[in-house]
Amino acid sequence: MKQFLFKPYSWAIIFSVLLTGATTYVLLDTFVIPKSIVKVIVDTTVNTEADTDAPSTEDSESAQILTDTSYQDDNIKINITTEKADDTTVYIADISITDISYLKTALANDTYGRNIKEATSEIAENNQAIFAINGDFYGFRDYGYVLRNGTLYRDTAGAAEDLVIDNTGDFSILDESETSTDSLNLSSIWQILSFGPALVKEGNVVVDNTSEVSRSMSSNPRTAIGMISPLHYVIIVSDGRTEESTGLSLLELADLFTKQGCIEAYNLDGGGSSTMYFNGKVVNIPTDGRTFGEREVSDIVYIGY
Amino acid sequence: MSILDTRMDDNKYRYGKTVIVFLLFSAFAFAVNKVYSLFGHGVKSDAMTWMFLYPLILGGLFYLLIGFLLPGMICFTGYRLFYNLYNSGIAVFTIGSLLKGIFEIAGTSSPYLKLFFMTGYVMIGAGVLIFVILILNYKRSTPKELTK
Numbered sequence: 001m002k003q004f005l006f007k008p009y010s011w012a013i014i015f016s017v018l019l020t021g022a023t024t025y026v027l028l029d030t031f032v033i034p035k036s037i038v039k040v041i042v043d044t045t046v047n048t049e050a051d052t053d054a055p056s057t058e059d060s061e062s063a064q065i066l067t068d069t070s071y072q073d074d075n076i077k078i079n080i081t082t083e084k085a086d087d088t089t090v091y092i093a094d095i096s097i098t099d100i101s102y103l104k105t106a107l108a109n110d111t112y113g114r115n116i117k118e119a120t121s122e123i124a125e126n127n128q129a130i131f132a133i134n135g136d137f138y139g140f141r142d143y144g145y146v147l148r149n150g151t152l153y154r155d156t157a158g159a160a161e162d163l164v165i166d167n168t169g170d171f172s173i174l175d176e177s178e179t180s181t182d183s184l185n186l187s188s189i190w191q192i193l194s195f196g197p198a199l200v201k202e203g204n205v206v207v208d209n210t211s212e213v214s215r216s217m218s219s220n221p222r223t224a225i226g227m228i229s230p231l232h233y234v235i236i237v238s239d240g241r242t243e244e245s246t247g248l249s250l251l252e253l254a255d256l257f258t259k260q261g262c263i264e265a266y267n268l269d270g271g272g273s274s275t276m277y278f279n280g281k282v283v284n285i286p287t288d289g290r291t292f293g294e295r296e297v298s299d300i301v302y303i304g305y
Numbered sequence: 306m307s308i309l310d311t312r313m314d315d316n317k318y319r320y321g322k323t324v325i326v327f328l329l330f331s332a333f334a335f336a337v338n339k340v341y342s343l344f345g346h347g348v349k350s351d352a353m354t355w356m357f358l359y360p361l362i363l364g365g366l367f368y369l370l371i372g373f374l375l376p377g378m379i380c381f382t383g384y385r386l387f388y389n390l391y392n393s394g395i396a397v398f399t400i401g402s403l404l405k406g407i408f409e410i411a412g413t414s415s416p417y418l419k420l421f422f423m424t425g426y427v428m429i430g431a432g433v434l435i436f437v438i439l440i441l442n443y444k445r446s447t448p449k450e451l452t453k
Binding site: 012015019025027029030143271 | 389392393396397400407408413415417418421
């Protein structure tokens with residue numbers, strides 16, 4: 001054996017096989033092998049003082065008015081417009097709800113874990129969503145706070161700015177590197193999304209021409225959510241990476257939110273993940289720049305009962 | 306030309322072959338980064354951009370220097386162990402950087418990545434240790450021993 005190892009090329013052959021095997025395993029572990037950690041127990045009760053006033057599903061969906069681009073009932077009002085901005089097709093959803101419990105998140109296969117993925121439209125259909133967008137793709141990373149529908153799944157801090165949606169429907173931004181989950185009043189928080197960066201804070205655009213997500217450059221498909229006032233939101237999804245629609249920079253995206261009157265806005269996972277779903281159909285044209293179609297993601301943000 | 310001179314020329318040829326292999330490896334790493342960046346939508350990673358430096362500096366440049374300065378070392382017992390460990394360390398560093406770059410561009414991470422770099426450090430460290438021992442022996446060696 002000793003002689004074999006010291007022969008020219010013997011070591012190289014064995015080592016190459018080991019290195020190739022290790023590399024393949026790490027790539028599969030990171031991108032492919034699903035790891036379930038927690039099965040989600042669906043409980044969308046919001047811990048607010050107004051709980052007793054929160055509408056039940058029995059009185060929901062009453063007197064629906066539904067068109068190709070809008071939905072309205074007693075509790076939810078959604079209006080989607082499509083416009084061209086900065087050589088990009090932009091889908092803008094104006095959403096008003098009467099209670100924050102109608103702004104929900106859902107995880108692929110109702111499971112918290114890594115590499116557990118479904119298309120946005122699939123997750124939306126499984127949850128009877130009226131309207132949905134892709135979320136922050138938490139399952140692609142091992143860090144970043146994950147608090148969904150009031151349940152904390154991950155408290156490992158990264159370096160991201162997070163969007164915090166409290167039980168009154170108010171938006172705020174926290175910096176994970178400065179704020180631990182222990183210092184938060186978690187019972188008052190309905191959702192934490194970890195991607196970023198923040199686009200608009202207190203009415204001011206907080207990104208500039210040089211701002212970028214570490215993994216996303218200037219013109220791209222984008223998904224972002226903004227708040228005009230608590231329970232009145234704007235969600236923007238842009239197409240990109242095509243000749244017809246180049247995509248938006250973060251600054252262009254932030255400007256769109258301020259034009260809509262948003263005082264807070266936050267960037268979510270974009271690129272090939274960017275998807276807007278409404279009433280059983282995908283509204284935008286998702287693409288990763290090479291092929292068209294929805295990318296499977298870990299989670300969605302949706303409006304529904 | 307003496308036997309010693311012939312032997313030294315043969316050693317330099319063997320070092321030259323190693324240098325060329327590392328230069329090709331470095332060029333390949335450089336090309337991989339360029340090709341990968343075509344599909345990265347402008348996203349770049351320093352780890353992937355500079356991974357070609359491992360085989361270039363730790364490999365090509367290093368063997369070029371010892372080929373000129375210590376050509377007889379290749380004949381020493383222990384050189385093969387150093388050679389295997391050191392070169393494997395360079396390969397692990399380069400592949401580790403490639404993986405780091407892929408993960409950074411994709412926006413993800415892996416807990417196993419640090420194992421690659423730890424393994425690389427251990428292999429290069431062990432290789433360098435053996436190399437230092439070889440240098441000490443080299444200084445004590447006679448020309449006759451270098452032609453063995």
